[in-house]
Amino acid sequence: MTDLQIITSNNGKLREFKEIFGDSKYIPVQNNIDYPEIQASSLEEVVDFGLDWLQKTTKPPFVIDDSGVFIDFFNGFPGVYTRYIYDTIGLNGVLRQMEDVEDRKCTFRCVLGLLTESGEKQKFVGECSGTLIKELRGKGGFGYDPIFIPHGFEKTFAELSSDEKNSISHRGKAMRKLIDFLLK
């Protein structure tokens, strides 16, 4: 078994890392180090900048995770500011913003950035499209999970079991790509 640092202060993300890595030879270990996340139009730019910055201070291997909800009708809002919007106007604020909006399509995206022991940088992207509903449903997951129904399902991310969510979620998909890479 090998430790793999996950640089995050988000316990929800860490839990999902542990669940998905469960049967691989890697053990996700939390590292709370704070690194700058830039204002940018894509998660990829945030991750690139973060990896460059952390490379100067932190011993690899480590993984960073930037994720967001991109609402079609609002040109991708809240996107890279998903967490900030959650902390300020909250899910009810997002629902208010969507009140009379018929096109409720959105995409959850997760970009994982890996710095390997040899200094190689890799990114792994996962996406999950679906619909924002009009009320909060379910107690599982975290963040925007109670208002998001993935395409092809009738339950929100917060109503699905964590195994079900991880099998289709943006983070699950990105993490399985990361694990495949690590095991190669």
Added chain:
Amino acid sequence: MTDLQIITSNNGKLREFKEIFGDSKYIPVQNNIDYPEIQASSLEEVVDFGLDWLQKTTKPPFVIDDSGVFIDFFNGFPGVYTRYIYDTIGLNGVLRQMEDVEDRKCTFRCVLGLLTESGEKQKFVGECSGTLIKELRGKGGFGYDPIFIPHGFEKTFAELSSDEKNSISHRGKAMRKLIDFLLK
């Protein structure tokens, strides 16, 4: 007369710099160089990081400007993401967010960061409190000006003349502190 680089791609900000510097011995000159703005809870942090980054690449003296609207009811939203929110959900999105909100107090803040020729860093802060109204009024200014009435006035920033606006605005206040410092 001495040139002073203003590092911004925002023409509205540049125009206000030129108006307010009008009678001083400094001439604001635009520099379009792109620098990382971090995700942070305060404009000050964004400016500190920007000055540190630019110090490695750009010859001083130069000034950077980070400004935002902080809405009391929403714990400071949109704050450091003021421009992003303007570009995505727009002023109508902000008004929708405020539809049933009675407490409409907010504060415009401007933080200027200066790197002097000798490598000294200074910050200058200006604030202007007021009220967000329920519709857009006026053609002047830029950004959130059409929905903001400064405390003690009956016109929006976009309805005031630029001289009137500059005399009370967050950016005007911060810039006069900067000019005082430069002339000392």
